[in-house]
Amino acid sequence: MPTMTRDRRRWAALAVLLVAEAMNLLDATIVQVAGPAIHAELPGPAADVPWFSAAYTLPFAVFLITGGRLGDIFGRAKVFKLGVAGFVLASLACAAAPDAGLLIAARAVQGAAAALIIPQTIGLIRARFDGGELAKALGTIGPVMGLSAVTGPLLGALLTQAISWRAVFLVNVPLGLAVLLAARLLREDRAATRPRLDLAGTVLVVAGTGLLVYPLIDPAGTNWALLAAGAVLLAGFGFQQRRAAAPLVEPSLFAHRGFPAALAGSLLFFAVMTGLMQVVPMHLQLGLGADVRTAGLTLLPLSAGLAVSSAVAGAWLVPKFGARVMFAGLALLLSGILAMQAGGAGAYPWALALCGLGMGTFTVPFFTAALHQVRPHETGSAAGLLNAVQQLGGTLGVALLGGLYLGTGSATAAFGAGAALAVAAASAVVPLTTRRGAPDLSSRRGR
Template sequence: MFAQEAHRLESCTRRCHVRGVHRRKGRVMRKWWPLVAVCLGSFMLIVDTTVVTVALPVMAGDLGATVAHVQWVLNVYTLALAVMTLGAGSLGDLFGQRRVFVSSLAVFAVASLACGVAPDAGVLIAARGVQGAGGAAMIGTTLALLGSSYRDRDRGTAIGVWSGVLGIAAAAGPLLGGVLTQYLGWRAIFFVNLPVSVVALVPAALSVGDPPRREGARIDVPGMLAFAAFTGTLTFALIRVGGGGGWTSGPSAVLFAVSVLALVAFVLVEVRRKHPVLDLALFRNASFAVIVLCVVATSVTFACLVYTSFWLQSALGLGSLPAGVALVPMALTSFLASVLIGKRLHAVPPRVTIGGGLLLIGAGCALIGFTVDGGSSWYALAPALVLVGAGIGVSGPGTNAAVLASAPPDRGGMASGAMATFRQLGQALGVAVLGLFYLAAAQHPAPGEDVRDAAARGLDDVYLIAAGFGLLACLLAFGPAGRGIMATTARRDPTGARR
């Protein structure tokens, strides 16, 4: 009898232990659902900035349009991101980051479907604009959602993983576009977003919480419109310059002039608003200005990938798929470095990771600039791309953590949207400026140079300029102004509240 009771008690204990283990595993899995949702959404929207690049000629032939016409399939997406990201982040502060994020996922999915079934270039361009609007709302809220969903070491891990996903997505776009276009057709580029959106919607709707909202605040419509006019005209002008329109041509000059006037109007509006869409007081802090410059410097590095792809395909004769494979070392290293640094983020001063990462980026870019020549093959890039990827992975988590620390908890969307906007503008500026140097060398060989030598010289110029940006930002991060980055984050506890 005692043996039966003992056996029954042992069986009950075992069942309770198993249930406890399953419950703990379930809690752990649910804890990371917000990260899964944010990473899936971020991966889609970043990939879609470049995934169509290799498919543009095929799109033009299928839709009966010129390549110049379908270039707007790429440009209108970039334009929508630049114009709407800051406003979307601010709306998240007012109405809830989760609500804005989930709605943007749904918009992105519907727009992706419209892109995939588009019968002509006009419909495709319009749908891409809507897709960009959905992407702007996602990227404008993601960092704030991570900040509200995780604390302490978990926050560092989440930011590290998310930063790594952004790095992989930026480098993987041409590769993924080449694979899908070659084997499934260009429409698959957009259809693949549908299942990913559905998978991301479930954890986003069920497990993502909202940061504190700004009580009593109103939508800053004049500020949003003025900032949209500034970023829209500036990005449009840079797109024209990058496409060969010229810095001083009539349309470009008008666009630059309008962007300056819109910026002045934006500043005048914001200094008088009680609840501005962008708190300009942040820029009085030298450390915040350094963070912005570091974001721009990293974005210029991503702009280099455009001309790296040109060099791989036009000078070396690689197809779109091999050219994408050549960039894998950077993407993989970026992800691994972000995850490793993110786990230790809470114990490392942000200026150390930001400055150290930019030093690696500058060194990697300089290595390409000084070693690539007309006889180089694609694998000559690998060691330098590993350095650049490591730098992006090391600096990304620290930059994002510093951005979160720079704003009050109820303005996380503003800070997130501002950094995403500066990142987008930095990349557009990088493409336009670097394009002048690459094309000047590649299209005008010096006496005694062949086409391959000239293209290599253009690529060297691109990466040496990017190295200069990276090293300058590195010096500022380690300099007197960068000391405030550590002080800013130190004034907050892990929950984001001021001490």
């Protein structure tokens, strides 16, 4: 019986972490469809509308790597709780905002708080699980992330239409309070040797990431000078990390091809996934005249497909076939994109279901394989970097696919770019499945 009690506590702790993951991703996407309603009640320039979302994603992307290192230093459970508390308070401020300026400021605080929460998840899971159960626990992250990101626009549409746009932010409050109340289930975890915070590296990565991401989400258009400056600073960050006594990013993560391949695959996959979720509702509303609820409901087949395939992949496909399942997922995703491109809006329901099946089939083996060989002292760096690249990929997807749609007035070009990115993602993750470096994802290993 004591063993059963410990098992229940471990899986309950995992549920706490997954709710926090879901809360962040819901908030990152839920405002996308509520933006016009917010603008109608809080008058201001039309340029404010994109910043209702961008004010969240920019600080989130900028502080992710630093947030991961803070967990290494002060304890991941402690930093996690601090981030959740800040997120709840910022959500209340968003819901009560009397004007657009204060709403944008509160959204920025939300994004910074999320950057404290998300990098701690992987380390806290590793503190509670090992062996075959660790792979199973890590495999739950991808489906939750994907499903939450897809559900966000739908929930945003329903809450905005049925109640008010303020309910979009208030939904975080009970979720956040529940996480804080259940956080006692989390076991404290930190790096065995307490590192120091690399201040020079922190300044370089914050400034470089900010200059790289800001032009991509700036509604005024892409500023190539800022992009170039961001790239230069991030290159300087890479050189500085090689010489730093306590680097933000552990150099040992790049000793083998697996983790760099995971970063490239994450960048490309989330560019496709986030870009599609931006273009489809945009095309339905701007191009076909659908209302906000119809646009949100259109993504429902994608959500259903993702949920079903995630469960099947985790319970049967990955234990039986291992990391190679990723390619089957990307093939399904590519088939769905091509079907939308060829069949138009009439093909959206079943084509999006096909995309969802592909997303779920890909994410379960991908996250398990990407984190399989990460050692305890590398956890904070790996989590922060993987999440930062994922966020950058989503931003690139919105900028590229959304920009192509707005520039051409047709979804065909955007879907074509998404198909090309899906093919590139398949090439990028090859090192994760090569015989030499491929992890054993079979459930039999832990038995």
